[in-house]
Amino acid sequence: MQSIFKKNLEKLSAYQPGPSTDEIKKMYGLEKVVKLDSNENVYGASPNVQKAIIEDALFPELYPDCRNSDLRDELSKRLCVHSDRFLFGAGLDEIIVLISRAFLDASSSIVMAWPTFYEYYCHAQIEGAATKKIPCTPDGKHDLQAMLRAIDGTTKVVWICNPNNPTGTYLTKDELDAFIEAVPKNVLIVIDEAYIDFVTAKDFPNGLNYLNAFENVLVLRTFSKAYGLASFRIGYAIGSLRIIDEINKVRPPFNNPRLSQVAALAALRDDAFKKDCINKNRKVLAETAIFLRKKGIQFFDSQANFIYIKTDHPEQVALYCRKHGFLINSFQDGVRVTIGKSEDMKRFLPILEKTLLDRVTESSI
Numbered sequence: 001m002q003s004i005f006k007k008n009l010e011k012l013s014a015y016q017p018g019p020s021t022d023e024i025k026k027m028y029g030l031e032k033v034v035k036l037d038s039n040e041n042v043y044g045a046s047p048n049v050q051k052a053i054i055e056d057a058l059f060p061e062l063y064p065d066c067r068n069s070d071l072r073d074e075l076s077k078r079l080c081v082h083s084d085r086f087l088f089g090a091g092l093d094e095i096i097v098l099i100s101r102a103f104l105d106a107s108s109s110i111v112m113a114w115p116t117f118y119e120y121y122c123h124a125q126i127e128g129a130a131t132k133k134i135p136c137t138p139d140g141k142h143d144l145q146a147m148l149r150a151i152d153g154t155t156k157v158v159w160i161c162n163p164n165n166p167t168g169t170y171l172t173k174d175e176l177d178a179f180i181e182a183v184p185k186n187v188l189i190v191i192d193e194a195y196i197d198f199v200t201a202k203d204f205p206n207g208l209n210y211l212n213a214f215e216n217v218l219v220l221r222t223f224s225k226a227y228g229l230a231s232f233r234i235g236y237a238i239g240s241l242r243i244i245d246e247i248n249k250v251r252p253p254f255n256n257p258r259l260s261q262v263a264a265l266a267a268l269r270d271d272a273f274k275k276d277c278i279n280k281n282r283k284v285l286a287e288t289a290i291f292l293r294k295k296g297i298q299f300f301d302s303q304a305n306f307i308y309i310k311t312d313h314p315e316q317v318a319l320y321c322r323k324h325g326f327l328i329n330s331f332q333d334g335v336r337v338t339i340g341k342s343e344d345m346k347r348f349l350p351i352l353e354k355t356l357l358d359r360v361t362e363s364s365i
């Protein structure tokens with residue numbers, strides 16, 4: 001008998017959230033749990049966001065503006081990009097779904113780095129496309145030469161995460177220039193710039209600068225990280241009209257709630273708040289790097305609001321930190337730590353040091 005289930009989904013499992021901070025407090029008898037696991041803005045969001053939402057909390061019965069006009073116009077002005085070249089989604093998560101839906105099928109493939117943002121992989125699988133995961137170089141960067149070699153006649157989308165999550169490393173302008181030049185024009189290059197606001201490197205390439213010369217480049221940005229609006233689910237893509245029109249065919253028309261649009265506009269206009277968060281992040285990131293270096297702990301230099309630390313027992317490290325009130329993420333050969341507030345990092349780093357270097361783990365306490 002025919003199964004109701006899709007073959008493509010067989011090997012996938014649903015996103016498994018860890019225990020909530022309240023559950024962890026109860027589990028370990030903690031008074032405070034600090035989230036350093038999702039790269040959220042540890043300084044919150046602009047106070048203007050709350051004001052704007054309260055003023056706008058009327059008309060819950062109306063569908064939102066499906067063009068996101070006010071935010072679109074403000075971004076268009078600020079970024080000097082024509083307003084028709086934007087597409088908005090319920091976070092970049094949804095935009096990654098829409099890109100996969102619009103371009104991928106069982107006869108196609110994607111090329112991506114590994115480790116990088118998991119959703120690129122997940123949604124290619126859902127569409128039945130083949131996924132070519134190209135291991136990062138030993139210094140945590142996309143291996144662009146190997147990624148180029150992996151592109152073949154079936155490749156529809158190449159994913160570039162710059163700076164890369166979870167390694168925090170970045171591709172320089174020269175490296176990305178040469179890569180984009182070499183990728184065939186019938187392959188879509190998506191540059192995910194979720195962390196661009198935190199970047200300080202002078203040779204970092206702004207993806208927008210490729211848009212005029214390359215119709216096959218699409219740039220992704222989000223309000224979830226530097227703007228502190230993760231709960232509002234709002235992000236956007238910028239690209240050529242041909243690509244944007246195509247993705248719009250699969251976009252649900254009312255995918256951005258009215259209050260998310262209002263919140264994003266208020267956050268966007270508060271330049272001072274964002275700048276302050278970025279400066280604080282820069283300072284605490286530098287302090288963290290100094291600490292790690294002094295202790296001989298291996299990590300990748302980061303351009304984002306998190307840092308990747310190498311270890312051969314990542315899951316035990318994450319568990320130990322959790323037991324001590326700090327949530328971090330584990331990967332195959334390391335842990336990713338969001339750069340928290342200065343006072344939280346001062347408490348956290350000695351705990352991390354203990355489990356990393358002395359190999360003190362949860363079970364050995």
Ligand SMILES: *Cc1c(COP(=O)(O)O)cnc(C)c1O
Pocket residue numbers: 039090091092093094117161164165192194222223224230233234235
């Ligand atoms: C956080 C993140 C996203 C998703 O952000 P949204 O909250 O869905 O906008 C996308 N890409 C990368 C690399 C991220 O780290």
